[in-house]
Amino acid sequence: MIGNNRHLLDLDTTSAEDIRRILDTAEGMKEISTRKIKKVPTLRGKTVVNLFFEPSTRTRTSFEIAAKRLSADAVNFTASASSTAKGETLLDTAKNLDSMAPDVVVIRHRFSGAPEILARNLDCSVVNAGDGCHQHPTQGLLDLFTVRERKGRLDGLKVSIIGDIAHSRVARSDISGFTTMGAEVFVSGPSTMIPTGIERLGVRVADSFEHALEGADVIIMLRIQLERRSGSLIPTLREYARFFGLNRERLRLARPDALVMHPGPINRGVEISSDIADGPESVILDQVENGVAVRMAVLYLLTGGSDETTD
Amino acid sequence: MKRLIKGGRILDPASGRDEILDLLIEDGRIARLEKDMKDRDGGDVFDASGLAVMPGFIDMHCHLREPGYEYKETVATGCAAAVKGGITSLMCMANTDPVNDCASVTTHILERAHEAGLAKVYPVGCLTKGMRGESLSEMGELAASGCIAVSDDGRPVPSGEIMRRAIAYAGIYGLLVIDHAEDLTIAGDGVMHEGYVSTMLGLEGIPASAAFSEVARNIALIKEFGGRIHIAHVSTAMVVGLVRRAKAEGLAVTAETCPHYFTLDHEAVIGYDTNAKVKPPLRTAEDVEAIIEGLADGAIDVIATDHAPHHADEKQVEFDLAAFGISGLETAFALTMGLVHGGRIPILQAVSKWTDAPAAVTGIRGGSLGVGEPADVVIADLDAQWRVNPEEFLSRGRNSPFAGMEVRGQVTATFVDGRLVYTREKGITGK
Ligand SMILES: [Zn+2]
Numbered sequence: 001m002i003g004n005n006r007h008l009l010d011l012d013t014t015s016a017e018d019i020r021r022i023l024d025t026a027e028g029m030k031e032i033s034t035r036k037i038k039k040v041p042t043l044r045g046k047t048v049v050n051l052f053f054e055p056s057t058r059t060r061t062s063f064e065i066a067a068k069r070l071s072a073d074a075v076n077f078t079a080s081a082s083s084t085a086k087g088e089t090l091l092d093t094a095k096n097l098d099s100m101a102p103d104v105v106v107i108r109h110r111f112s113g114a115p116e117i118l119a120r121n122l123d124c125s126v127v128n129a130g131d132g133c134h135q136h137p138t139q140g141l142l143d144l145f146t147v148r149e150r151k152g153r154l155d156g157l158k159v160s161i162i163g164d165i166a167h168s169r170v171a172r173s174d175i176s177g178f179t180t181m182g183a184e185v186f187v188s189g190p191s192t193m194i195p196t197g198i199e200r201l202g203v204r205v206a207d208s209f210e211h212a213l214e215g216a217d218v219i220i221m222l223r224i225q226l227e228r229r230s231g232s233l234i235p236t237l238r239e240y241a242r243f244f245g246l247n248r249e250r251l252r253l254a255r256p257d258a259l260v261m262h263p264g265p266i267n268r269g270v271e272i273s274s275d276i277a278d279g280p281e282s283v284i285l286d287q288v289e290n291g292v293a294v295r296m297a298v299l300y301l302l303t304g305g306s307d308e309t310t311d
Numbered sequence: 312m313k314r315l316i317k318g319g320r321i322l323d324p325a326s327g328r329d330e331i332l333d334l335l336i337e338d339g340r341i342a343r344l345e346k347d348m349k350d351r352d353g354g355d356v357f358d359a360s361g362l363a364v365m366p367g368f369i370d371m372h373c374h375l376r377e378p379g380y381e382y383k384e385t386v387a388t389g390c391a392a393a394v395k396g397g398i399t400s401l402m403c404m405a406n407t408d409p410v411n412d413c414a415s416v417t418t419h420i421l422e423r424a425h426e427a428g429l430a431k432v433y434p435v436g437c438l439t440k441g442m443r444g445e446s447l448s449e450m451g452e453l454a455a456s457g458c459i460a461v462s463d464d465g466r467p468v469p470s471g472e473i474m475r476r477a478i479a480y481a482g483i484y485g486l487l488v489i490d491h492a493e494d495l496t497i498a499g500d501g502v503m504h505e506g507y508v509s510t511m512l513g514l515e516g517i518p519a520s521a522a523f524s525e526v527a528r529n530i531a532l533i534k535e536f537g538g539r540i541h542i543a544h545v546s547t548a549m550v551v552g553l554v555r556r557a558k559a560e561g562l563a564v565t566a567e568t569c570p571h572y573f574t575l576d577h578e579a580v581i582g583y584d585t586n587a588k589v590k591p592p593l594r595t596a597e598d599v600e601a602i603i604e605g606l607a608d609g610a611i612d613v614i615a616t617d618h619a620p621h622h623a624d625e626k627q628v629e630f631d632l633a634a635f636g637i638s639g640l641e642t643a644f645a646l647t648m649g650l651v652h653g654g655r656i657p658i659l660q661a662v663s664k665w666t667d668a669p670a671a672v673t674g675i676r677g678g679s680l681g682v683g684e685p686a687d688v689v690i691a692d693l694d695a696q697w698r699v700n701p702e703e704f705l706s707r708g709r710n711s712p713f714a715g716m717e718v719r720g721q722v723t724a725t726f727v728d729g730r731l732v733y734t735r736e737k738g739i740t741g742k
């Protein structure tokens with residue numbers, strides 16, 4: 001359990017206290033990953049099913065490693081290998097899974113809200129590993145973890161999220177997570193990519209990209225995808241890179257100790273220039289590493305652990 | 312055959328009556344309304360004391376699904392649900408399979424309705440052949456076989472020229488053109504109202520402009536070329552404004568809204584409730600307010616259900632994949648009474664939106680308790696409190712966002728042509 005929640009579906013409804021508990025637990029988990037034998041028996045006998053309806057080697061691998069480091073059995077159930085192609089509904093899949101009695105189902109799905117369907121119909125815990133344009137809570141948590149680790153706090157930081165906010169589940173989880181933890185969140189990007197009513201989620205829409213960067217403590221660059229809406233949002237990647245790409249010159253507007261983050265995979269030379277991605281401000285690889293620790297913490301807490309790790 | 316309905320509160324908007332009177336039905340027609348009538352000649356007596364007695368409701372926007380989608384609804388199950396909801400006449404939309412664009416489909420629907428013997432069914436034919444939006448349907452044949460209106464409801468007519476010609480051509484046969492107003496170039500693949508809720512949920516939005524754009528186009532056509540049009544399921548403040556202005560200019564434009572548009576807003580979708588997925592989508596609280604104002608000041612003439620039953624399998628899926636629509640026949644009256652109990656609309660005006668107003672728009676006989684009118688009568692307990700339980704619906708469609716809601720106002724009996732077809736205690740009481 002995370003607070004009163006059996007599931008982790010989004011960060012909208014996750015309290016500051018619960019987020020803090022997850023991040024604190026993740027610190028202990030990160031230590032495990034630095035040992036010679038990166039494995040503890042904590043979740044021995046527990047089963048974690050990775051149910052991925054959308055290919056994502058990175059996130060799936062991260063969950064798989066997290067489960068294995070805690071000695072849980074991790075089973076991968078990918079859409080192509082499953083029967084969903086044969087007209088089985090998500091509800092059928094849920095019922096089938098339930099009869100296998102897993103402890104946690106981790107779901108990635110192309111449609112927003114799909115994890116809710118599992119949560120309503122399964123007896124086990126459900127972790128959302130990204131649903132449509134909705135949320136990707138463990139990504140949000142690992143971003144929070146990475147920033148807290150570097151900055152020592154989250155409260156009062158200026159966090160700017162840049163890119164296709166409208167179609168980004170990472171943006172929504174970051175918005176929920178950072179605002180809940182007291183950061184001041186700005187979003188920016190081409191106005192075609194700023195969704196209606198986003199202010200109601202507690203963020204400010206920056207007047208310009210430059211304004212979003214000014215004095216920022218944290219800059220989160222989102223991956224840009226041209227294939228979305230085939231050109232009705234931005235004309236070309238070239239134009240996007242020129243006006244919304246993060247380069248050295250623009251980065252000077254941010255605080256000198258600003259962190260640059262990206263959920264990956266990056267498009268070098270589009271949303272972020274190579275020298276920034278590989279530069280001292282970049283914590284992109286830390287994010288990947290912390291992803292495992294945060295997911296270990298989530299699996300651990302949901303399967304009944306308290307916030308102290310035992311070995 | 313005589314039947315005396317005794318002691319009820321007569322609510323008849325056509326005559327402006329709101330008083331306790333006895334109502335005598337003779338040979339399927341309203342014969343007399345009087346105080347303290349004697350029950351002579353051994354006719355049936357129905358005790359309506361403490362209850363409202365109203366003209367049977369006319370629902371000018373339903374989907375009965377037959378032929379082709381009998382697993383969602385049939386003419387018979389839809390008609391049963393209708394009379395349970397106090398609806399004695401209904402118009403069924405043409406998006407069946409095959410679509411209703413020829414006499415054989417229209418005749419099939421009318422035969423089914425006759426067999427069911429409950430509500431009176433008035434089919435709506437396609438506006439374009441095959442509902443493909445390309446060429447005019449055979450409106451003359453449709454009218455001759457029993458259609459009283461044409462519409463491509465569910466599939467808006469993308470071509471302005473086709474719409475222009477259809478309005479003109481339908482006029483020849485006295486067919487009402489019903490417009491499902493939605494500009495698909497704006498609505499795109501949206502699945503709910505575009506606003507902060509769609510943003511929060513990560514769902515594709517349908518901007519309010521989608522409805523505005525198409526209604527504005529069609530009103531412009533009427534203004535330039537004449538003819539008349541009825542705007543289906545108005546859901547936005549912007550369209551209420553358009554219709555109000557068109558009426559002020561004296562244009563032949565009428566409009567309907569549905570109970571869900573004055574009861575719920577887009578927040579009903581939070582939690583990905585697919586039963587709140589409907590087209591047009593549930594809009595904002597400000598839109599809800601504007602709809603109620605439009606009903607009160609007459610910009611919106613009619614309330615209709617847009618009853619759109621679906622099978623559970625079509626709703627128990629991801630929100631993006633779920634079918635659009637609400638099963639509305641059995642909740643419509645109570646939700647309308649919600650406006651009355653909330654002090655937003657006087658009772659006679661609310662009843663009018665279901666009776667003489669749709670009768671005037673559609674030409675359907677009824678909607679009034681005037682002497683000589685068909686004895687389509689609904690008896691209701693205006694204050695009865697009940698909880699919506701879709702499992703108890705007579706409709707096959709259990710898709711209701713109102714499940715579990717506490718409502719006030721319930722139909723207790725329904726007469727069609729003087730025959731008692733439904734009572735709250737016994738259910739359907741035969742044809
Ligand atoms: Zn429609």
